[in-house]
Amino acid sequence: MTALPEMLSPLTVKIEQLLLDPNNPRFSELGEDLNNVSEGRFADEKVQAFTFDKMRADVFDVSELKDTIKTLGFLPMDRMVVRRWRGNPTGTDDKYVVIEGNRRLTALRWLISLHEIGKENFSAEQLNNFTNLECLLLDDEAAPSTASLILPGLRHVSGIKEWGPYQKAKAVYALRKSGLSSQDAAQSLGLSTRAANSAYKCYLALEQMKNDEEYGEHAVPRMYSYFEEVFKRPNVRTWLSWSDDDEGFTEEERVKEFYSWIIPGDDGQSPKLPEAKSVRELSEILSDDSAMNILRSPEGSLSRAVLRFEVDHPEDWYPKVAAAASAVNSLTPDKLRSLDQSTLSSLVELKDKITQALKDRESLIGQQS
Template sequence: MRGPLAVDLRSIEVPLSQLFLDPNNPRFVGSEWVYISDDDAVKSDIQESTSDRLFSEHDVDKLKSIMEYNGYLPIDRVVVRKISEDAYIVLEGNRRICAAKSINGHSDSGDPLPVAIVETFKKIPCLLYEGANEDGDASWIFQGLRHISGISEWPAFNKAKLIVEQMESRELSFTEVGKGFGLSAFGAAQWVRGYYAFQQAKDETEFGRYIDEKIYPFFQELFGRSSIALKEWLRWSEDEKKFQDAANLNEFVSWFYPVERAEDDDGVDREPSKAEVNEAWGRRRISKRDDLRSVTYLIQKSSKNWMEFRSGTDIDKSYNRALLDELEHDRDEEKNAVEKFFSILDEADKQLRDTPLSVLSDDGNKERLNVILASLRQTEEKIRGLLNK
């Protein structure tokens, strides 16, 4: 019976040059996988192919970018197995070590990395596994513990809050804060703007007292490339980091909290209970982020169905009606195009039959007419060939 893993682990620091990627990484194992021995694993060609595979299949580029900005962060220690006096195979943390080994002191732009950043890669804090490695199962055990049970994922709001706090406290640009978290400038901006919009809705709308963090992803979606028209309807101001149309913002939030109004004995609106608010959220008119893309489509393509949605029609029904209207419009356009085509041909035939004598009597005009007629004959042959197929 296997004992507790904790007794087989001890803390060490290992020079980065003595850490070797695991070519038997469970990520790579398929039906045709062949085990690679420790002696072969440390060979340069095997290490290079392992690195190439991690980069091509497991998003190491993003991790490299984060490390170039933050340095090597030993938040989670790499787990290694010693195979010789100066060689250790990585059991857990191959992506991190692969990214670290690819950093050569310069960023992708060619700028030298700060010395303080480079220094963090010299020695890597590790956990040395000294237990049994029967049939190479140690990698499976450690990666299984991390990636099957997994690290608890942060809610979207918490991620956004951290990005905003880092950006504000360190006075970073979207590009700079994005590098620190492996995001593009656009991606970082989407998280940040969504956070500001969420706070505005919470502070300034009549539904603010109902709002909690679960609505944040919908505000983040407002700043995606597929929701531009909806963002413009709300009149986002980049300078003030808020929406300028208070009425539309209230309407937007009301889609998520269709609370039924009730009055107390004095005829004053009664504050709904928490249970009533939760029940209203369950009936929200926008149930998923993609629905906002449907709303954007209505704004851009179908003012009639956009107004019907705003009046209470279900989003799926409004969207489907808009699609049907556009399809019918396209059919009408196609029909009109066909009629226009034949009308032009009829008119051209009439004009040729009534060719003026002034055209036929002028050498320059006759030459132009011959060129056009020759082109028409070639076109006619092509069309007849298609008609006879």
């Protein structure tokens, strides 16, 4: 059997020769049946217009792709895969159905239509980039009938591994420092401007830690998530005094204190903020002197500090505990049997936190006696 890559050959086409697939498997995400348009109707103007409109649904994120292509151009490294349109019996009109790349074709058509109505003004060079395309032609006579599902599946199911938050932030930083505006940097990476700006600040915060003589060696990419949580918590961000002008935190003493809480102790003890989401609990106790004094003490821990806070502020936590107890009591045998692994893990985590809180209470009572 011939390998699938050997059934693909380079092909240069005009964008007018490409047809969006009206039976695109993506449309199942819209709750529609597949394979409901006959091959002979694919090139009908209204069929293509209707398919174009469906492809612009929010679920397919074509708008962000359009902005990226507008900023960077259409890059030839990511060629669309096409097959010959079988609905042309005379063979006089070479058209091709897109198997893999319907989002890209939609984005290109969208940009061209905006240019035609005067909402965008592209140069001749840009329009040439959008309309003269390098594709890969599938020999669908030799290829298995499943090829139209296998090829998109290679990309979208097993797919290209998406960048993690740190890698995205590093890319935003590099683009911003190269001279791009925050909006252009965001569009280049298919991000919203707000998300790109947040990533930029988080990256700067981690770089600030990296440049600290005392704590710099601990500023590894996995620490990035701590600063994501910081910027989600306005009171923590304010406590550390973030400055857009200085592109860093300016409250040096507090910054160093925060660093000390997110790294292991000298004797190998776990960090006082053992995971990034611990910043959420720090946010709750930050304005409470008693709780913060416990956190700062040599033997203090976040769980003990939170317990102190909850004892002093029962109105903040008791209703949540009562609601959790009520929810657990409502679990019928049938519900218990059908719990998925994620829900079970949450229940185990809740049990562990309750056990730890009760141990901390006993410890605090012992210190007072």
